Amino acid sequence: MPSTPRPDDRAASAFRFATELVAWVATPWALAPHSVPLAVLSVVVLIGLPTVFSTPGDKRNVIVAVPGAVTIVLVAVQLVAAVVAAWVAWHVVAAALVTVLAAVTVVLELPRWRWLAAR
Structure with missing residues (x-):
């Protein structure tokens, strides 16, 4: 099976990072009143898991190699955390904007996810 090159995801990575930042802020914000x-x-889970576990070829420095499906799940966890936590912790307008950000991120991530799914 020939190896397909990793798709250019510069635009997707900017949206992905923005969504990750929202997840890192909104999730503890939503949870802090409870625990x-x-x-x-x-925060440790949302930052730590993607740092430790990655798919070879997707990142330069791989600490623990995992199949592409695991990387897709880790990104999906970030997206869901950002959206759910925003709706719990923030004003409806901010939560709606986060939801749009996450939806755009998913659309832009699809080529990378197809590539990761084949790894």
């Missing part, structure tokens, strides 16, 4: 340790743990 500060859980809020801290959410």
Whole structure:
């Protein structure tokens, strides 16, 4: 099976990073009123898992190699966390904007996800 090159995802990566930032801020914001340790743990999980687990060829530095499907799931967790936490913690207008950001991110991520799914 010939190896297909990784798709250019510069635009997608900007949207993906913006959504990750929202997840890193909104998730602990939504959880803190209920449990500060859980809020801290959410940040450790949201930042730590994608840092440690990655698909070879998708990142330069791979600490623990995982199949592409795992990387897709990790991105999806970030997207869901951003949207759900925004709706829980923030004003409806901000939450709606986060939802649009996440939807655009999904559309832009599709070529990369297809590539990752084949790995």
